[in-house]
Amino acid sequence: MIFASALFLFLFLPLTLAGYFLISSKLLYLRNIFLLIMSLIFYAWGEPVYVFLMIASILLNYISGLLLHFQRQKLIVFIKEKEIVLISIVINLGILFCFKYANFFINNLNLVLHNLSIPAIAYSQVPLPIGISFFTFQAMSYVIDVYRQETDVQLNPINCGLYVSLFPQLIAGPIVRYHDVAKQIVSRTVTRPQFSAGIQRFIFGLAKKTMLANPLGEVADKIFAVPVSEVTTGMAWLGIICYTLQVYFDFSGYSDMAIGLGRLFGFEFLENFNYPYIAQSIRDFWRRWHISLSTWFRDYLYIPLGGNRGSALRTYFNLWIVFLLCGLWHGASWNFVIWGALHGAYLVIERMGWHKYLDRLWQPLRHLYTLLLVMIGWVFFRSESVSHAIQYLGSMIGVTNADGVEYFTLLYFDLKTLFNLIIGCILATPIANWFVKQLQTKIISPQFSQLQPVLYGGYYSLLLSLFLLSSASLAAGTYNPFIYYRF
Numbered sequence: 001m002i003f004a005s006a007l008f009l010f011l012f013l014p015l016t017l018a019g020y021f022l023i024s025s026k027l028l029y030l031r032n033i034f035l036l037i038m039s040l041i042f043y044a045w046g047e048p049v050y051v052f053l054m055i056a057s058i059l060l061n062y063i064s065g066l067l068l069h070f071q072r073q074k075l076i077v078f079i080k081e082k083e084i085v086l087i088s089i090v091i092n093l094g095i096l097f098c099f100k101y102a103n104f105f106i107n108n109l110n111l112v113l114h115n116l117s118i119p120a121i122a123y124s125q126v127p128l129p130i131g132i133s134f135f136t137f138q139a140m141s142y143v144i145d146v147y148r149q150e151t152d153v154q155l156n157p158i159n160c161g162l163y164v165s166l167f168p169q170l171i172a173g174p175i176v177r178y179h180d181v182a183k184q185i186v187s188r189t190v191t192r193p194q195f196s197a198g199i200q201r202f203i204f205g206l207a208k209k210t211m212l213a214n215p216l217g218e219v220a221d222k223i224f225a226v227p228v229s230e231v232t233t234g235m236a237w238l239g240i241i242c243y244t245l246q247v248y249f250d251f252s253g254y255s256d257m258a259i260g261l262g263r264l265f266g267f268e269f270l271e272n273f274n275y276p277y278i279a280q281s282i283r284d285f286w287r288r289w290h291i292s293l294s295t296w297f298r299d300y301l302y303i304p305l306g307g308n309r310g311s312a313l314r315t316y317f318n319l320w321i322v323f324l325l326c327g328l329w330h331g332a333s334w335n336f337v338i339w340g341a342l343h344g345a346y347l348v349i350e351r352m353g354w355h356k357y358l359d360r361l362w363q364p365l366r367h368l369y370t371l372l373l374v375m376i377g378w379v380f381f382r383s384e385s386v387s388h389a390i391q392y393l394g395s396m397i398g399v400t401n402a403d404g405v406e407y408f409t410l411l412y413f414d415l416k417t418l419f420n421l422i423i424g425c426i427l428a429t430p431i432a433n434w435f436v437k438q439l440q441t442k443i444i445s446p447q448f449s450q451l452q453p454v455l456y457g458g459y460y461s462l463l464l465s466l467f468l469l470s471s472a473s474l475a476a477g478t479y480n481p482f483i484y485y486r487f
Contacts, residue, residue, distance in 0.1 A: 001045040002171075003202075003257045004209045006474060012042065013261075020265060025189060032162050032185065035265065042167040043131070050129035054165060057095065061139040062160040064088035065146045069153040085147040092140045096133065102126050104332035131171030133329055137296060139164050142178040144300060151179040159185045168261035172254045174272035174292035181267060188266035198263030200463060205256025207466045208249040210473040210480075212424050217246035218479045219417055224382060228391040232402045236395035238413055240375050243382050245424040248277065251290065277428045280366040281358055282346040282373060293329075297322050316351065320344035330381070335389060339380045346373055 001008050016038045023031050044051040067084045070076045097105075103125055110120040142163065145151045154160040163185060169176050223231065223239030231239070255272035262269045276288035286294050302322045308315040320341070327340015350358065358366060376393065383389035394400060426432060474480065 001042050002480075003254065003261075004206060004470075004474060004480060006471070007045075009206075009471065009474075012038075012045075017264065021190075028187070029158070032158055035167075036158055036162045036165060039162070039165040039167040039170060043165065043170060046171075047129055050127075050132075053095070053099070053129055053132075054135055055161075057092070057135060057139050058161045058164045059157075060091060061088060061143050061164070062154070062157050064143045065153045065160070066155070068143070068146050069155070081147060085143055088143045089140060092136050096136050099126055099129055099132055101328075101332045134172065134175060135164055135170060137175050138178075141175070141296065141300065145177070145179055151182055154178075154182070154185075166262075166267070168258040168265075168267070169269060172251075172258070174255050174258060174269055174290075175296050176269055176292070177296075180270060184267050190264070190266045194263050194266070198260045200260070201263065202257050202260030203463050203467050203470070205253045205258075205260060206470045208253030208256065208427070210470040211466075212420060212427070213246045213249035213253055214473065214479055214481075215416070215420050216242040216424060217250070217481060219412055220246055220382070221479075221481075223412055224384075224392075228388055228395065229400070230402045231392065231395045231400060233395055233398050233400060235402075235412065236392055236400075238417075240379055240382075240392075240396065241421065242417070244277075244371075244375050244378050245421070245428065247378065247381070248273075248428060249424065275428065275430055277371065277374075278367070278430070279370045280363065281350060281355060281370055282343065283350055283355065285370055285374060286343070286347070293326070297326055301325065312352075316348045319347050319351065323347065334386050335380045335383055338386065338389075339377050342373075342377050342380065 001012060003009075016035075019034055019038070020031055023034060025031075040051055040055070043054060047054075064084055064087075067076065067079065068081055071079065071081050071084065102123075106121055106123050113120055142151075142154075142160070146153050154163070163176075163178055163181065166176075220239050220243035223235050223242070226235070252273040259269045259271070270292065272290060272292050274288040274291065276285050279285035279288055302318055305318040305321065306314055307318060310318075321344070323340045323344030324337065325340065327336045327338070327343070330336045330339070358369070361369070379392050379396075380386070380389045383392060395402070
């Protein structure tokens with residue numbers, strides 16, 4: 001089940017909200033049980049078998065936390081704390097490897113065996129459970145934080161299960177750290193302003209997904225599906241610009257919906273995107289893009305590897321390895337590995353001293369530099385193969401024999417696409433958010449007290465219109481990809 005679907009919007013979410021608020025706020029443990037059950041149903045709707053894998057992950061990490069607690073209380077002596085957390089990490093990563101990377105590993109191993117004239121390994125393709133990377137990383141962070149004594153152990157299995165499976169952030173993030181929501185799990189209330197803010201945030205995220213990401217993604221998919229030898233330079237740039245906006249509005253739209261849904265049930269999740277396309281460097285980009293993921297890799301991989309505490313060479317190595325693995329986390333493909341390696345290389349080059357020259361550049365040039373490097377990475381991220389990505393990049397710089405510019409322009413570039421590109425570029429900056437905040441400020445300002453009914457009516461009419469248009473887009477269109485499935 002995905003948020004941008006009629007099933008979720010008009011059946012699952014209303015039933016969940018009704019059931020949740022029918023339970024007294026004084027009986028929070030019953031509300032948690034109800035949310036846990038609904039979250040498992042949410043996941044099982046799309047993964048009826050692999051919901052048991054997620055339950056196993058919950059039990060594994062809950063028991064690991066208990067063992068750490070018992071060891072500190074000297075109730076068990078047969079195993080040490082480091083051994084507990086090491087076993088937990090190995091099992092978690094082992095599960096992730098089996099379901100996400102086994103096919104990739106065996107395919108590449110068979111290529112090597114073929115070159116050595118050794119019979120290939122016979123195997124069956126293992127399906128990829130939706131969201132396995134997200135809930136595995138969340139569960140691991142819980143055990144690691146308990147081991148580091150950055151949070152208390154959760155003795156209640158229901159609360160631990162709710163943390164891992166909570167449906168707003170279950171299958172596509174943001175990656176919520178346990179210490180950020182530990183107190184909210186056991187003590188929270190839902191205020192009217194919070195509920196209202198949650199609805200608004202959800203609608204904005206839904207509109208991003210359905211009214212921008214989907215139509216822009218449809219254009220990008222059509223262009224990337226064309227044989228690369230027939231892709232003109234104009235087509236190539238149109239395709240990657242559309243995809244650049246699609247992937248942002250898809251990711252950030254889902255995060256907005258997740259944050260909004262969390263508020264409806266009293267949870268406050270941290271922000272996950274901060275207008276990354278206004279970044280002035282790749283360093284700045286990664287402070288703004290998928291913040292929960294980048295901070296996860298920083299805290300649980302980069303710093304344990306030594307961070308920047310060693311020599312400059314070791315720091316560069318740590319940085320590059322982290323982003324190489326970050327790319328692999330996104331998908332079991334050499335394209336994702338190259339994407340991660342590219343961003344690691346970008347960051348190493350900037351850290352080696354390029355940032356000193358970059359900071360002196362005219363601001364629009366710094367912005368253009370960042371967007372260009374990001375789009376080069378997105379070509380690998382979107383392409384189905386490394387060779388396709390390289391040829392596509394060639395088309396972008398004019399290394400192509402394709403013709404028929406007029407034909408392809410008429411086929412892929414129309415007024416609707418132009419409108420979506422313009423709106424997308426505007427909404428990828430803080431301009432619209434500033435305007436909304438100004439409007440909200442005016443609504444509650446005493447000097448506009450006489451106009452408050454009109455301003456309130458206009459603002460909520462806008463929200464209702466966005467929701468209806470988003471719902472109509474879902475009803476009218478068949479293109480509604482769930483791009484996180486590959487992750």
